[in-house]
Structures are given as structure tokens and as C-alpha cells.
Amino acid sequence: MIRKSGNKRPQTGIWQRCRSLRALKQIHAFMIVRGFLSDPSALRELLFSSAVSIPGAMAYARRLFDQISHADLFMWNTIIRGAAHTPTPMDAISLYVRMERCGTRPNKLTFPFLLRACTKLSSASTGAQFHAKIVKFGLESDTFVRNALINLHANCGDLAVATALFDGPARRDVVAWSALIAGYARRGELDVARQLFDETPSKDLVSWNVMITGYAKQGKMVKAQELFDQVPERDVVSWNAMIAGYVQCGSQMQAMEVFDQMCRAGERPDEVTMLSLLSACAESGALDFGQRIHHTLLEMCLKRGLSVVIGNALIDMYAKCGSIAGAIEVFRGMRERDVSTWNSIIGGLAFHGHSKESVLLFKDMLGEKVRPDEITFVAVLVACSHGGLVKEGKEYFSLMQNEYAIEPNIKHYGCMVDMLGRAGLLEEAFEFVDAMKIEPNPIVWRTLLGACRIHGNVKLGERANEQLLKMGHDASGEYVLLSNIYASMGEWNGAEKVRKLMDHRGITKEAGWALIEADGKELMHFLLHPEPVSRSKRNCSMTIGTTS
Known part of the structure; x- marks a missing residue:
């Protein structure tokens, strides 16, 4: 319960315990009834809680702020800060424009939030305008403002400006080092970033994570692993960088091994961890591991339920692993x-x-x-x-x-061509392609060629193949399809002609292969006779060999 004190200010402890939008609304209603809204101090705390402290309450904070007739500098900074951390950081810049029009002068706490918004927007030009205002107000020497400027210019502005800002008092600030390292790393200049990292007098965890993430994003997992093994202390960001890096490189099993190590180390995974792992399971078809991740997620989100993003990733994982029942179960159980x-x-x-x-x-x-x-x-x-x-x-x-x-884009057109081709409506499929508003790509013509093979239409198959050749698409698969069309109709001379054309152009059919797992070992099987069927081979059976 809120008790009224002599200066009409609610007890601070109440605000510290306010952790939900529902509780915030209750306190707001109480303030209206008791007249606390006339107390600027209480109003500041209400605005701070809604804009900064409570996740997802920014819209409520904006409505509250719009009802304040005379906002002071603290209130402006609070609402700008909240807006800068939302998915629409442009709102922070719009609020600053309103603030200027109201005649409120910004201070050193205003600009770091605005520069953060510019960095999120990757708007170097707007950031440069704020840099000019910072110089005008004489705030460039402030540590927080300077670090925000280094971060802005390093990530989306001019690296030369960021370096110039860094050369001076900022060299004594570990945050400035981390900002500059992050800028070079995110722009792909890992050699410069690594040199700065090695020169850093006092490395914080942010610097380590920036370098690990930089190497992981470029697929340099050996170097990322070396740094990861050396980092004095790890957090969930460190683990996530490694897991995401291995997933990106196609090393799904290693990503899963890192997750097992993470669990053994006692580090609690977050949503980013799980999204990376679900992606790994989807790509590798590791249904058992995916089900384990699903079980872990249910334990993590027992009260609030699965988020929409996680639910979508689970559906995608189950579908790609062939478990449609699992995908439907997740879909039916989603609240949103x-x-x-x-x-x-x-x-x-x-x-x-x-x-x-x-x-x-x-x-x-x-x-x-x-x-x-x-x-x-x-x-x-x-x-x-x-x-x-x-x-x-x-x-x-x-x-x-x-x-x-x-x-419609090329995928929609391709689906329609495939649908007509599968149904045997070949003439209609070719007419559809002729009427397309965009130029058909090789996939469309190859789809038609495949349909012609299924339905044994030599004439249209030749037309599709001609279009592919005009596009410079000399893949062996097209020749094989055309050869098989001739063979299926008993036109062996045509099939032989295609075979000779392949020989003349130096085109060979790569051996088909399949990768399977048995007893924990991967076995690769090759097809030894992948070339088009000719008259002499039409009664031969395919031979399958196995590598040792």
C-alpha cells in the first residue's frame, strides 16, 4: 500500500517492487485518486518505471508523457532513453526535435541515448548532426558522451573520426577500447580489431566477446575457439557466439557439443542460444536433440509460455526433421x-x-x-x-x-509452372511461362524439362532445353533429362545424340551420393554409373559402390 508522506511522494520501495505493467497501472490509478500527479517527483518516478524499468511498457509511457503539460529535462531524457532502446529508435530522435521546440536545453545525459538510437539506425548523417550539437554545447569531453560518439563512428560513421576521438583521454577507458574494437570487428577488419585487442591494457568481457563474435561471423572458428578457451570469464554471450558460429559454418554437431559444455559449466541458456540450436537441429535433422531443446524450453518458459519467435523456430525444426506431428503440436499449443x-x-x-x-x-x-x-x-x-x-x-x-x-515473384511463378507440369498440362504451362511478367530463370525451364520427361513430351522438352542452352546453362542434369525423354519414348538415336553432345562439350555427370549415419559413423555411398541411359545400357542395372 502507498502511504502519503508530507511532500505527497509515494514510498520508494513501492516503485522498486513495480515489475509489471499491471502493477504500474494500479499505482498510476492510485496516484490519480490521491492527487500525486501534481507532485513532479512522483510523476518522474512513474515515467521512469514505465519507460525504462518495465519491459514492454513504452507505449504506456508515451501516453503518460503526452499528458504532461510541462515536462522537465529529467522527463525528456527518460522518455528519449526509453525510445532509444525500442525496436523503433527513430522515435527518440523525433522526441528530441519536440524537446528543442519546447525550449528545453539538452545536457550530457541526453546525447548518449540519441547516439545509441543513431547507431541502431546505422544513420551516420544524423549522428554527425548530433556530434555537431555536442561540440556546440561543449559536451565532447564528457566520458559517456565521448564513448557514445566513438561507438557511433566506429560502427556506422567514420573510423578515422572514431580513432581521433579515441587518441587522448579515452585510451584510459576500457569502454572506449571495447567500442573501437567492436567497430573494426563488425566492419570485418579483424586484423586491426585484434591488434587493438592485444594492445588493450585492461580487457573487459565485452572486448573478448566482440573478438570471439567477429571471428565466428567470418567463419574463423579456430581463432574463435582459441580466444574462447583463453577468456578468463564467460557469459551467455560468449557461449552464444560460439554456438552461432558453428551453426553458420554448418558444423551443427560441434554447436550441440558446445551447448552440452555450456550446461555442464552451469551457464543458463537464453532465447538466442535456443534459436541457434534449433537452427542447427533443423539443418542437421537431429530430431532427438531438437526434442531435448524443446523440453528445456518448456522448463525455461513454464510460466510465461513459449514466445512467438521460439514457437516458430520449433515448428520449423520439427518440420525439417520430418516430424509433422511435433510441428502441429507446437502450433496448436502456441498462445500467440x-x-x-x-x-x-x-x-x-x-x-x-x-x-x-x-x-x-x-x-x-x-x-x-x-x-x-x-x-x-x-x-x-x-x-x-x-x-x-x-x-x-x-x-x-x-x-x-x-x-x-x-x-508474384519468380518463386510464385515457379510453383505455378511446377503445378501445371505435374498435372500434365504442359501446353498450358508453356503458355503460362510465355505470359510471365518477369524473365523466367533456368529453374523454371528445368522444371518444364522435368515435366516433359515425366509425361514423355519430346517436342516441348527440346524447346525447354534450347532455352536453357541459350541462357548458358550447361549443367549435366538438363542433358540427362532430355536424354531420358528420348529414351522413354524409344527414340534411341536422340538419346545417343545428346550423349555425344555432352562428350563434345566436355560435360560429365557427377556421381550422385547420399550421406547416412549408422552406429554413430557417417557412411558415404556413390552411384558409379550416373551417365545418361544409352541404347546399349538400357537393360543394365545400376551398380552401387561404398567407400571404405
């Missing part, structure tokens, strides 16, 4: 969904052949008034293509353009 949620489940069902279920979910999506995007329509068109739902596919292709004003 966005368009990406629907895209993930619709696409997952479509690519695994559950066409009717995919289309039904698309209808559910429209029924719930969720606006589909271009990715949604790619997914539903794939479902129509795989399910032979030509009529529905044409309707959705038209709906995309007429109802949602989405211009």
Missing part, C-alpha cells in the same frame, strides 16, 4: 501467433506432402484475419502443386494479386 507461425506450419505440411491439411490451415489463417504475405502464398502454392490441386492453385494465385496486391 504471427504470420511467420502460419507460414512455418503451412509450408512444413506442404513440403511433406500433406497438401489438403496445408490448404485447410491456409483457410483457417484467412478466417482468423491474419494477412498472408508472399511467403504464405509460396507455401500454399507448393501445397497445391504437390497435391494436384490445380483449380485451387489458380484461385490462390489470383487471390494473391487481386485481394492482397502482392506481385
Whole structure:
């Protein structure tokens, strides 16, 4: 309970315990009833709690701030600070413009927040304007302002300016060292960043993490691992950098091993950790590990439930690992969904052949008034293509353009061509390609060539192959497809002609292979006779060999 003191100020302990928007609203209502809003000190605490202390309360803070008739400098700095930390940092700059118009003079606490907003926006020009104002107000020598300027220029401005600001008193500040190192590292100049890192008199954890992350992002995992092994103290950022680096390099198993080490070290993973690991599981098909991550997430988010981003990643992981049941279970259990949620489940069902279920979910999506995007329509068109739902596919292709004003891209056109080709409507498919508003790419022509092989249409197959050759697309697969069209129709002379053309152009078919895992070991199998079928080989069986 808030007790009224002599100066009408609520007890400080109440504000320290205010950790939710609901509690904030209750205190705000109490202040209105008791007249505390006339006390500037109480009003400052209310604004600070909503803009800074409580996550997700910035919109409430803006409404509160707009009702304040005479905001003081502390209130302006507070609302600018809150805006700078949101996903829309441009709001902080707009607020500063209002502040100037109101005649409030900024101080050394105002500009670090504005420079942070400029850095997040990667707006070097706006940052330069604030730099000029900082010089005008004589605030460039302030430690916090100077470090914010170094961070701005190092990350999105002029590195020469950042270095000039650094050469002086800033050399005694570990934050300035970290800012400059981060700037060079994020711009890919790791050699300079490493030199600065080695020269740093006192390395903080930020510097270590910046270098580890820089190497990891460039795929230099050996150097990243060396620094990671040397860092005196690790935090979740250090572990996340290594996990994300291994995932990016395609070393999913190593990413999972790092996660196991992280757990043994007693470090609690966060959402970033789990997103990287789910991506690794999706790419490697490691369903068992993905289910373990899912179980860990349920324990972590027991009270608040899974976030939309995590839920989407889980759906994607289950779908790519072939567990449609798992993907649907996650989808059904999500409290909140966005368009990406629907895209993930619709696409997952479509690519695994559950066409009717995919289309039904698309209808559910429209029924719930969720606006589909271009990715949604790619997914539903794939479902129509795989399910032979030509009529529905044409309707959705038209709906995309007429109802949602989405211009089809090459993927949408490709889905339509594939759908018509699979259904055997080859003439219509070629007419569709001729009427396309954009130039068909080799994938479209290869899709048509593949459809011609399935349905044995030599004439149209030759046309598709001619287009591929005109585009300079001399991949062996096209020759094989055309050869197989001739062979399927018994036109062996045509098949032999294609074979000779391949020999003449020096085109060879690479051996096909498959990678499997057995008893914890990877075995690679090669196809030894991948070349097109000729008349002399039409009765031969394929031989499969195994590497030792």
C-alpha cells in the first residue's frame, strides 16, 4: 500500500517492487485518486518505471508523457532513453526535435541515448548532426558522451573520426577500447580489431566477446575457439557466439557439443542460444536433440509460455526433421501467433506432402484475419502443386494479386509452372511461362524439362532445353533429362545424340551420393554409373559402390 508522506511522494520501495505493467497501472490509478500527479517527483518516478524499468511498457509511457503539460529535462531524457532502446529508435530522435521546440536545453545525459538510437539506425548523417550539437554545447569531453560518439563512428560513421576521438583521454577507458574494437570487428577488419585487442591494457568481457563474435561471423572458428578457451570469464554471450558460429559454418554437431559444455559449466541458456540450436537441429535433422531443446524450453518458459519467435523456430525444426506431428503440436499449443507461425506450419505440411491439411490451415489463417504475405502464398502454392490441386492453385494465385496486391515473384511463378507440369498440362504451362511478367530463370525451364520427361513430351522438352542452352546453362542434369525423354519414348538415336553432345562439350555427370549415419559413423555411398541411359545400357542395372 502507498502511504502519503508530507511532500505527497509515494514510498520508494513501492516503485522498486513495480515489475509489471499491471502493477504500474494500479499505482498510476492510485496516484490519480490521491492527487500525486501534481507532485513532479512522483510523476518522474512513474515515467521512469514505465519507460525504462518495465519491459514492454513504452507505449504506456508515451501516453503518460503526452499528458504532461510541462515536462522537465529529467522527463525528456527518460522518455528519449526509453525510445532509444525500442525496436523503433527513430522515435527518440523525433522526441528530441519536440524537446528543442519546447525550449528545453539538452545536457550530457541526453546525447548518449540519441547516439545509441543513431547507431541502431546505422544513420551516420544524423549522428554527425548530433556530434555537431555536442561540440556546440561543449559536451565532447564528457566520458559517456565521448564513448557514445566513438561507438557511433566506429560502427556506422567514420573510423578515422572514431580513432581521433579515441587518441587522448579515452585510451584510459576500457569502454572506449571495447567500442573501437567492436567497430573494426563488425566492419570485418579483424586484423586491426585484434591488434587493438592485444594492445588493450585492461580487457573487459565485452572486448573478448566482440573478438570471439567477429571471428565466428567470418567463419574463423579456430581463432574463435582459441580466444574462447583463453577468456578468463564467460557469459551467455560468449557461449552464444560460439554456438552461432558453428551453426553458420554448418558444423551443427560441434554447436550441440558446445551447448552440452555450456550446461555442464552451469551457464543458463537464453532465447538466442535456443534459436541457434534449433537452427542447427533443423539443418542437421537431429530430431532427438531438437526434442531435448524443446523440453528445456518448456522448463525455461513454464510460466510465461513459449514466445512467438521460439514457437516458430520449433515448428520449423520439427518440420525439417520430418516430424509433422511435433510441428502441429507446437502450433496448436502456441498462445500467440504471427504470420511467420502460419507460414512455418503451412509450408512444413506442404513440403511433406500433406497438401489438403496445408490448404485447410491456409483457410483457417484467412478466417482468423491474419494477412498472408508472399511467403504464405509460396507455401500454399507448393501445397497445391504437390497435391494436384490445380483449380485451387489458380484461385490462390489470383487471390494473391487481386485481394492482397502482392506481385508474384519468380518463386510464385515457379510453383505455378511446377503445378501445371505435374498435372500434365504442359501446353498450358508453356503458355503460362510465355505470359510471365518477369524473365523466367533456368529453374523454371528445368522444371518444364522435368515435366516433359515425366509425361514423355519430346517436342516441348527440346524447346525447354534450347532455352536453357541459350541462357548458358550447361549443367549435366538438363542433358540427362532430355536424354531420358528420348529414351522413354524409344527414340534411341536422340538419346545417343545428346550423349555425344555432352562428350563434345566436355560435360560429365557427377556421381550422385547420399550421406547416412549408422552406429554413430557417417557412411558415404556413390552411384558409379550416373551417365545418361544409352541404347546399349538400357537393360543394365545400376551398380552401387561404398567407400571404405
